[in-house]
Amino acid sequence: MLDIIENALGxxxxxxxxxxxxxxxxxxxxAMLSLGLAVIFGLLNIINFTHxxxxxxxxxxxxxxxxxxxxxxxxxxxxxxxxxGATGVVIERLMISRLYKLDHLYGLLLTFGIxxxxxxVFRNEFGSSGLPYRIPAELQGAWDLGFxxxxxxxxWVVVFALVCCLATWLVIEKTRLGAYLRAATENxxxxxxxxxxxxxxxxxxxxxxxxxxxLAGVLAAPIYSVNPQMGTNLxxxxxxxxxxxxxxxxxxxxxxxxxxGIIEGLTKVxxxxxxxxxxxxxxxxxxxxxxxxxxxxx
Amino acid sequence: MAxxxxxxxxxxxxxLTDMSGPYRDTTGPGSVVLTQAAAAEFxxxxxxxxVLQADHQNRPDVGANIARQWYDxxxxxxxxxxxxxxxFAVNTIAREKNKVFLNSGAASSDLTGAQCSPNTVHWxxxxxxxxxxxxxxxxxxxGDSWFFITADYAFGHALxxxxxxxxxSAGGRVLGQVRYPFPATTDFSAFVLQAQxxxxxxxxxxxxxxxxVNTIKSAREFGxxxxxxxxxxxxxxxxxxxxxxxxxxxxxLTESFYWDLNDRTRxxxxxxxxxxxxxxxxxxxxxxxxxxxHYLKAVADMGAAAAKAxxxxxxxxxxxxxxxxxxxxxxxxxxxxxxxxxVFLFEVKSPAESRAPYDYYKVAATTPAEEAFRPLAEGGCxxxxx
Numbered sequence: 001m002l003d004i005i006e007n008a009l010g011x012x013x014x015x016x017x018x019x020x021x022x023x024x025x026x027x028x029x030x031a032m033l034s035l036g037l038a039v040i041f042g043l044l045n046i047i048n049f050t051h052x053x054x055x056x057x058x059x060x061x062x063x064x065x066x067x068x069x070x071x072x073x074x075x076x077x078x079x080x081x082x083x084x085g086a087t088g089v090v091i092e093r094l095m096i097s098r099l100y101k102l103d104h105l106y107g108l109l110l111t112f113g114i115x116x117x118x119x120x121v122f123r124n125e126f127g128s129s130g131l132p133y134r135i136p137a138e139l140q141g142a143w144d145l146g147f148x149x150x151x152x153x154x155x156w157v158v159v160f161a162l163v164c165c166l167a168t169w170l171v172i173e174k175t176r177l178g179a180y181l182r183a184a185t186e187n188x189x190x191x192x193x194x195x196x197x198x199x200x201x202x203x204x205x206x207x208x209x210x211x212x213x214x215l216a217g218v219l220a221a222p223i224y225s226v227n228p229q230m231g232t233n234l235x236x237x238x239x240x241x242x243x244x245x246x247x248x249x250x251x252x253x254x255x256x257x258x259x260x261g262i263i264e265g266l267t268k269v270x271x272x273x274x275x276x277x278x279x280x281x282x283x284x285x286x287x288x289x290x291x292x293x294x295x296x297x298x
Numbered sequence: 299m300a301x302x303x304x305x306x307x308x309x310x311x312x313x314l315t316d317m318s319g320p321y322r323d324t325t326g327p328g329s330v331v332l333t334q335a336a337a338a339e340f341x342x343x344x345x346x347x348x349v350l351q352a353d354h355q356n357r358p359d360v361g362a363n364i365a366r367q368w369y370d371x372x373x374x375x376x377x378x379x380x381x382x383x384x385x386f387a388v389n390t391i392a393r394e395k396n397k398v399f400l401n402s403g404a405a406s407s408d409l410t411g412a413q414c415s416p417n418t419v420h421w422x423x424x425x426x427x428x429x430x431x432x433x434x435x436x437x438x439x440x441g442d443s444w445f446f447i448t449a450d451y452a453f454g455h456a457l458x459x460x461x462x463x464x465x466x467s468a469g470g471r472v473l474g475q476v477r478y479p480f481p482a483t484t485d486f487s488a489f490v491l492q493a494q495x496x497x498x499x500x501x502x503x504x505x506x507x508x509x510x511v512n513t514i515k516s517a518r519e520f521g522x523x524x525x526x527x528x529x530x531x532x533x534x535x536x537x538x539x540x541x542x543x544x545x546x547x548x549x550x551l552t553e554s555f556y557w558d559l560n561d562r563t564r565x566x567x568x569x570x571x572x573x574x575x576x577x578x579x580x581x582x583x584x585x586x587x588x589x590x591x592h593y594l595k596a597v598a599d600m601g602a603a604a605a606k607a608x609x610x611x612x613x614x615x616x617x618x619x620x621x622x623x624x625x626x627x628x629x630x631x632x633x634x635x636x637x638x639x640x641v642f643l644f645e646v647k648s649p650a651e652s653r654a655p656y657d658y659y660k661v662a663a664t665t666p667a668e669e670a671f672r673p674l675a676e677g678g679c680x681x682x683x684x
Contacts, residue, residue, distance in 0.1 A: 015495045022487050120318075129323040130508055132542030135519075142521055148491065149521045223519070224484055225511045225540055229320070233484045268478075268488035273450055275488075276479035 011269060014147035019265040025154045027261020028161035029216055033238040034245065034253035035165055036212035039172070042248030043185050043205050046096060047104060049112035051238070052231030053119050054210045057084045058217020059226045060122060063131050073136035073222070080218045081211035088210030092203050115231075122228040130227030157219050164215065165254045172250060181205060240283045246296025256294060307345045307602035311337065311590060312373040314364060314388065315403065316380050317353035320481070320507045323536045325380040325403045328583035331574045333377050335566075336590035345602035347594065354384050362387040369395045374606050375593055377586050382406035382453055392417040397609040400593055402585030405532065406456060407672060410636040414679035416610045419593075419617075421637045422585030423554050425453070426672040429460035431552030432529050435643050435663055436500055437468040441527045445498035446475035447489045447513055449505040454480065457531050458504040473498040483509070486516040494522055506532045511541045518545050536580050538646055538658045546658075547648040554641050554670075555584040555625050556659050566624040578656050584625040589637070592621045629667055634679035641670035 033055060040048045061083050062076035071079065091114060099106045139153045172178040184191045184198050192198045217231075224230055241260055245252030260279055267278045286294060313333050315325045330351045337347040350373065354361035361384035365376055369391065376392065379385045380403030389409060392399035399418040401409060407424040444465050448454040454477070462472045473496045476489045490513065493501050501522060503513050510530050517528060530537075533551045557567040557578035566587070567578045579587070596615040597605040605612040617631045621639075629639040644659035652658060674682055 012495055015491060018491045018495075019488055022485075022491065025487075026485055123318065123322070127323040127536075128318075128320050128508075129536050129540040130511060131540060132545070134542070134544065142519075149494075151519045153519070154487075223515070225508060225515065227508055227540070229508065230484065233482065265488055269492070272476045272478055272489065272492075274479075276482035 015269060016266075018148035019269045020262060021148065021150065022154075023262035023265025024258060025158055025261070026264065027258035028158045029220060029234070029257075030238055030241050030261050031165055031254045031257025032161045032216040032219070033213060033234065034241040034257050035168055035250060036209040036216075037238065037242050038245070038248055038250050038253040039168065039212070040206055040209035041242070042250065043181050044096075044202055045100070045104065045185075046107040046111065046206070048206075048209065049108055049235070050091070050115040050118065051111075051210075051213050052235030053115040054084055054088065054213040054231070055217040055220070055234065056122065056228060056231035057087070057118065058214030059133070059221040059224075059230060060126070060131075060217075061214065062218045062221045063133050063226045066133070067131075073218075076218050076221075077215070081214040084214035084217075085207040085211030089203055089207040091210075092206040096206065097199065097203070115235075119228050119232065126228065128228060130225035130230075133221040133226050135222040153222060157223075160219060161216075164212070168212070169250050169254070237279055240279045244279075244283050244286045244293055246293030249293065249295040249297075252293060252295025307606065308348050309345055309375075309594070309597055309602055309606065310348045310350065310373045311593075312350040312352065312364075312368045312376045313378050313586065314352055314354050314361060314368075314376050314384075315378045316356055317351075319356045321356070321380045321403070323540075324507065324534050324580050325378055325582045328574055328577070328580055329378040329403065329586045331570055332579055332583040332587035333590050335570045335573070336587045336594065339591065340594040340598070343594075343598050345597065354379070354381070356381045356384065358383045358387045360384075362391060365391045366395075369397045372606075374398060374609070374612075375400055375590075377590055378403045378582065380404055380582065382409075385409060386413060389413060389415055389418050392609065395609075398593065398612055400586070400589035402589055403582045405453060407460075407677070410632075410634045411672070411677035411679055414634045414677070414681055416635075416681060417613055418635045419589060419613060419631055419637060420635050421589040422582055423552075423641075424636075424671070425456050425460050427554075427641055427670055428531050428552050429457060429464050431641050431643055431665060431670065432531050432550060433461035433464040433502070434468055435552075436527060436529050436550060437465055437470045441500040441529070442468075442470035443498045444470060444472050444500045444502050444529075445493040445496040445526075446472070446502040446504050447486065447493060448475055448477045449480040449509060450477040451480050453506070454504045458502070461502055461504065461529075461531060480505070480509070484512065486513045487520060489513070490516045490520050490522060493517070493526070494520065498526065500527045500529050502529045502531060503533075504531055507537060508540070511537055514541060514549070515545055523548075534580050534582075535578070535656060535658060539656065543647065543649045543652055543658065546646045549646040550662060551644055551646070552641060553581045553644060554639055555579075555581040556642065556644065557584075558657065558659070559642070559661070560627075562624040562627065579625075588621070588623045588625045591623050592616055592619070592631075595619065632674055634674060634677055634682050636671055636674075636677075638667040638671050640667050641665045 061080040065071040135153045143150045245256035267275045313330045315329045352364045365388045375398035377400045382404045385404030393415045401420045402422045407426040410420045448458045538546045621629045626639040631637045643663040645662040
């Protein structure tokens with residue numbers, strides 16, 4: 001079987017399987033980040049361009065907790081999303097909430113500006129070359145899968161991301177809170193008339209979306225160096241994922257996140273120079289065929 | 299202007315550097331501090347020295363605009379200029395306006411080859427010297443088959459090409475390479491796996507700064523250090539700091555300056571440490587110091603007014619005088635503008651060997667000045683009389 005694949009494709013089968021697995025891992029990051037974006041867009045109608053900076057903040061807060069507070073990775077997984085989520089709440093209260101009555105575009109520009117400012121502050125404070133963050137002792141090492149060497153930490157990232165995606169989907173689709181949220185996006189005035197505090201719910205939703213970005217940042221800290229540009233590099237791809245999946249569709253963002261991770265991984269084998277472009281080519285094709293995205297409501 | 303005349307002539311030096319992008323930590327504010335340190339040593343010699351700074355954002359158009367403006371407003375010398383594309387622009391403008399360009403930050407060896415100029419001095423390092431320093435040294439220790447992970451732009455291609463030439467001429471083989479999109483790549487694990495499946499003995503990294511750091515992190519994660527040697531072709535103390543010794547230990551890399559090399563480098567470090575955010579100087583800022591100091595010596599020697607009037611003459615005077623500074627020791631500048639000094643192959647210490655932050659290197663080999671850089675006749679510089 002392996003021989004057939006090797007002969008047909010002209011590359012060693014272990015390399016191919018290795019890349020498929022790596023694509024899945026990268027896809028886990030895309031899925032988690034686009035999930036937060038989808039939640040924020042679906043419920044608030046805000047295109048949150050600060051998301052990359054908030055992902056980066058998650059990684060930095062994890063580093064600060066360790067370097068300044070002596071709190072390791074497991075605490076960071078819990079505390080960093082709370083801290084960064086709280087800054088999200090402040091941003092929403094002070095600035096974004098004033099824009100709901102205006103066109104999408106204003107929210108996009110505001111969040112883009114905030115993202116640039118956050119990145120600038122971190123770069124001035126911590127420099128551009130990044131800070132080291134170690135993989136926690138419990139997750140160090142690797143499994144020998146026969147066809148590749150699989151770092152345990154990367155496996156953990158995939159599992160953790162899947163659980164997060166599933167939990168978010170359950171909260172929004174299957175709980176009373178989720179029902180309120182969905183109802184509020186359809187008709188805020190009516191839901192408010194039933195005694196639900198809609199502005200507070202929206203604020204907390206934004207905070208939760210931001211916390212998801214920060215959580216992904218903590219997961220990323222041991223893999224990539226913790227540096228101020230880490231969000232910028234990723235966010236453009238993640239936006240493409242959200243657009244392909246369908247703006248605001250949670251299922252869409254998760255499935256396309258993983259799917260595009262795999263497609264990108266395969267491109268890295270067959271035509272590495274194109275690996276940064278392939279996602280945008282797919283985006284163009286999808287938008288031509290289905291302007292609302294694969295899972296979007298037209 | 300009236301004040302300047304009262305105190306004698308003012309020499310104006312502009313530090314054009316990356317204050318906000320990926321090379322900020324290895325150049326940027328450090329380059330400004332070290333240039334100022336050189337200027338401070340030249341107080342009260344019959345002229346005053348003024349240091350300006352600007353951010354070129356790694357964009358040739360922005361850098362060229364600032365250079366033009368500065369030279370027109372009486373700046374006599376521009377220092378640093380990381381990123382080869384920007385340096386090429388400044389190189390042309392300095393020649394056109396007969397001013398001085400003291401390059402420390404840009405790597406391309408073409409600045410003293412095909413593009414050499416009588417107004418430019420290339421001080422600290424270049425791609426040819428990096429390729430020889432690390433590439434040739436690793437082949438000698440048995441690393442004779444290579445796989446390159448290369449940033450897909452001019453600098454990465456040049457570094458890969460120069461290194462591959464050394465590998466082949468030393469009897470080694472290049473088994474393959476992968477060129478990744480720059481700067482749009484954060485995850486290097488896919489490329490690392492390709493390197494692994496090539497079964498080469500050496501992983502050559504023809505990239506810089508965070509890209510190199512991320513490549514090494516991924517390579518260690520996937521266990522490549524068990525079967526391959528890592529050759530980071532352009533890497534410095536600040537990158538090691540970012541990577542952490544745990545991941546960086548055992549790496550071989552080439553630099554022409556290290557703060558803890560000898561008594562003179564330690565004395566320099568002591569003098570500037572506080573102003574430099576309590577960090578030792580990195581290689582490129584040290585080059586800004588050496589180049590500025592030597593330029594000012596030439597200015598003092600020929601007279602400030604004459605130096606201001608003719609940049610070409612100032613550079614000629616720099617070439618005629620032997621160099622000597624705390625960062626690089628004694629050396630000289632060749633007729634093609636290449637400053638030559640010894641170059642070191644360093645091995646990164648293990649966490650147990652390192653006693654303090656930035657105590658990172660052991661000297662693995664020293665290449666004498668005359669052998670470290672591309673031979674004068676091979677660069678194709680028009681200033682070289684054959």
